[in-house]
Amino acid sequence: MSVKGRLYAIGAGPGHVEWLTLHADRILKQVEVIAVPQGQGRKGRAEQIIASYITPAKVLLQLHFPMITSTELLTKAWDEAALQVASFLTQGQDVAFVTEGDPSLFSTFYYLLQALRVMIPDVALEIIPGISSIFGASAILATPLVMGAESLAVVPASSNLAAVAQALQHFDTVVILKIARVFEQVLAMLDQKGLVERTVYVENVGYSHARVVMDVHQLDPHTVPYMSLFIVRSGRQDARESTRESVGL
């Protein structure tokens, strides 16, 4: 059997290059090939975050993952991306696939891996965790997500409004992701449940143009970007209440 390269999946965090881990930093400096997901022709966020690591000595693989729902076309895109990655691995070169946030949370990496394992079943693999935008948002707000016995739910709103309602009913803190396309429906739901005053909006966490909005009714639904989220703290538990007050939310 030939000696093959190792595939690294690197969580690059939400945007701030200093939120990369030392592990990610070391591997990005060390690998020959850096692969990044790319949307509609424009430079992807992962590539922007780790731009300083892309030196002339390295190969940059921009892997095209179209923002579509067609399983057939997506599968084709993953297969093509996997083929490119496999060509380097089989030549014995290490490849670092960089993903925003953390690889375990809504990352494209595992689709790529699935396609790659058809080509290289025993691919040598290392996952490097990253900072989630959820933790980045909490850092900007200087508030805890959960304390003591509290429970946390993380729900993508765009295709799952029923799950959002369910989470708001039963969890102490609910992080609602992918709100841009269903912003008005989510806001109506928060209004109906009397949770608007317990909701904070954050967009573009980790970037210099990050923005926090406490009065979410002031938001223009048409300007809510893809990288935005609501944090809803239901106030069910006393411990969080006092903390909430103490940190000025």
Place this chain on the structure above:
Amino acid sequence: MSVKGRLYAIGAGPGHVEWLTLHADRILKQVEVIAVPQGQGRKGRAEQIIASYITPAKVLLQLHFPMITSTELLTKAWDEAALQVASFLTQGQDVAFVTEGDPSLFSTFYYLLQALRVMIPDVALEIIPGISSIFGASAILATPLVMGAESLAVVPASSNLAAVAQALQHFDTVVILKIARVFEQVLAMLDQKGLVERTVYVENVGYSHARVVMDVHQLDPHTVPYMSLFIVRSGRQDARESTRESVGL
């Protein structure tokens, strides 16, 4: 008004020193005073993780947070810790408070902050996010927590078994923390719901003695350490199913 020092809350990740961020690394090298939470006299995990940053030139503040439930005694401990931190801040020295994982997820930091704000209402503050043990566990397992439209719940079991049952009923992936003291009850619940084969156990994430157990019935309840968790993937959604299979879970 006197110039005061800045307080940093640093998420040190679950155990692996390379899982510190570049931001944490920079601040830990730069500050004069490093504060760490400490349990029953023994060296705390946060201190172990960042041990290499504790040079003779720095002050190490070991803040005693007893593992008790008495609000009165806890409040006393936080007040005493805050007083120590405040004494450095008011002298114009920066203090880095180091916490395991991420500061927003079940961290003692916000209790300390609450006490400190009574003494220094306008304390200059910066939160540095960290890698959660949840992401660390997923990295070790090389499996995603959630994909696509899936929902995630994070529930501490020890004081909230009803919330665990609720989460298992409605969420695609449930991370159950603080399982040591209620291990048998949680396992019985997973059995009852037919979820044992969809559950993975991980302990001491980020450490060299980290351990993954796929067949959770093989676990000895008496040896389950505090730093352990279950990840339960309910298999409700097809996308995750195929991914689960592809990564060999």
